[in-house]
Amino acid sequence: MSGRAVMWCAALLLALLAPRAGAQDTGPVQVVDEVVVHGPEKTKPETVQAYSRIGVGDSVTPEELTRAERRLVATGLFQEVHVNTEPTGPDHVRVILDVQDKASWVVAPTFALSSSNIGGGVLYAENNLWGRSKKFATAAQVSTAESGLYVGYLDPNLFGLPQLRLSLEGQLKSDRVDEYQPGASQENPEVVRRTRLNSASIAGEFGVMLFERVRAAAKYRLMLIDAKAPSPDEEVTEEAFSTGPSQRDTSLRLMVGIDTRQNLHAVMEGINIEASYEVSSPGVWSDFTYRRFGLLYRHGLRLLGEHNLVLRGEAAAGVNLPFHQELTMGGNSLRGFLHRQFRGDTRLSFTAEYHFPLFTVRSLSFRGVGFTDTGLMLWRNIPEDRQLRDVNGRVVRGYLPDSKEGLDGATLAQGVGAGLRLYLRNVVLPLVGVDVAYGVNSGEFRFYLVAGVNPS
Template identity: 25%
Template sequence: MPPPPARLLALLATTLVAAGAPGPAAAAAERVRAVEVDGNERTSRHVIERALGVSPGDAVDPDDLSALEQQVYNLRIFRSVRVRAEREPQGGVVLRVAVEERRTFLLLPLMGASRGAFRVGGALMDTNLLGLRKELVLIGSWSTRGSQAIALYRDPGVAQSRVVVAAEAALEDVVRERTEGGEGAYSFRDKRADVSVRAGWLLTPRLALRAGWFGVSEVSEPEPGFAAPPRARPAHGPSADLEYQGQDYRDWLNVGPALRARWREGVPALGSDRFLRAALVQGTWAFRVFDGHAASLSTALHLGQGDAVLDAVRLGGRPGTRGFDDAGLWAERAATFTADYQIPIWRPAFGTLTALGFVDAGVLGYEGRRVSWASPGVGVRLYLRNVALPAIGLDVAQSTTGRGPAGSFFLGFGG
């Protein structure tokens, strides 16, 4: 016999009250009376508190402590992070954050060789400049193809605000060589100065948008045996970039999605001596698989418009185009894809060594021609626990359109 209507109404009312009542997690939340930080010998506590995202007076749940630890760990300047909530006799909790810092100021030698081209140099980098998590990278190198000097600067929050700044400057005096089927197809000497400065806003803790101005000045000279390059004229105009860092930092792998988009355009109407357009969109998704293994999928879209010689997108020797000579693959537009799989093979106290298997694939268009490829390969990566350097490694790949295996050295700056 069905229950009488009065009993049904009572049962419904009881259910609604129970559904609207605070659950165990909500009941456990307590007010934060203070935040205490320990172990930050160099890093400003304001950097840690900002990453933590919790201030005195906020409510915090014990179940959220692991997420708070991850937010601080995502700064990538600490080897360990521990967040504890200690109850106070008068009510509320004190959040105690204990960190162990990584070494962020580094001076690194750079060496490499690829089919007769040798490179030596050095890099000075600090990913926690002044203890404020600003990034500065200086690179100088010399090779049989010329010399380069590069400076990069990133400020994730000017004066602890949400204003973000990025700047790059490069001086180059190098021989640009385009290869086809592993053979030299064209070559010229390029003397170039390239500067870009952008400022913007941190839209969310993981999403930044910047806009600014760039300028390029160069001199192009012929190489023996090749036709003279076009006369280089200065170009300048607006530039912008968008970065989404949705990855959570782990012991040796960033797990989750990341997106980067960059654009610059030399506009004659704004005073540029010539038209130039360059754009790049990159996306990566990394994830754990099986027993501590890792995989990632990456794709990139490149666009270079203007002069086919001076403004070509120069690929090769990097993810998506491993198996080709460094900067030897020229394109006006290109799409690349990478799938890789890593297996930890050695885990000493100072880091993790992994074996890497990958496949690069892509298609490009250049001067009316279309080139497509697939490049399977293998490599190794060394991730250092105490050093704020994402990875050091070596890859060897064989492209379906190349003349033989090509090696490329991998050095990760800032992740």
């Protein structure tokens, strides 16, 4: 099935699942005469009202007021939110949006600590630029696997409309790519080839949200990629990616899906199902020709008050993927194994996490998590000479001698473990996480620490 057919089928399915126009809430209906915003020191009142999606002349019910309060909490801008009404006449009310801002900016260290990837850096992030919920971040990181500079801008409220979203990002990156002997049962996987990839990229994405649940987006990315010769100290010294002049990798990614997720302080609720199609070809100004298809499922369930079951499943497949665009598993994406230990052009993965409260010290909450990660990785097709070439004959992927295609060469791996999460309610600060995972296949325990934002 072509990418266009996939997108049309997904769009039709989502249209059928979208709420019907005219559906009404139960409960008494009241007309809004005025909307008043109290409390914010930085956030503009019009931004608060835009996120509430309540305006003068609207008809509201108690259920709609509750949803407005949840929308405001889900922005991540406020540590306290209360939505109330005052009568102004028969069946008419004044809506009062009472909010308390979080500290919106942070300068913080970042850390990455896992098997085969150790390092850190510094991050500056502003979560409420100009009081209008615009977001800006810049970071620098040095680690054993990935080092670089990152800058990003996100407008989740474009033109004052929460339905529109725009993001821009740029990155300079130096990436050490280790390839390992196949198989998930090794206690200490051996590096057989080590390649250095340097890249510079810029990207922009525009998205739209319909009915507060149907999301569509288009992303255009431009990257310059340059490979160095493999390390002579490893077993395989044949190139995984041809050295020489840098190449231009541009791609267009289209996505459509259902997304009802809301992060309500430390608990994530709602479901996300999306289909994506990415193409790179001379038609989008690229030196490469490849395609990538994806299906993603994410679901957050609130249980027993502040307990949270979070599920994530993904199916991804690529056609003629060059070395730097291959699918990977391992490390934080498959705990219990090394960072990017497994590579391929087809991946199935599933993660289940159960988060639960431990204790709170003032605004700092400590939460525990138990998890299981499962992944299947394989190559669908490997050329007979083990070299994938572009239209100009340049090698964009040289496969390892022991690589096998199909289910015979597939890797099925599972990790289980537990961890700790720290959540600061009154500051816009990323979670700090510590995980200990057991690789079921290898019988090895591995430790993971992530603090702050990883630029990669």
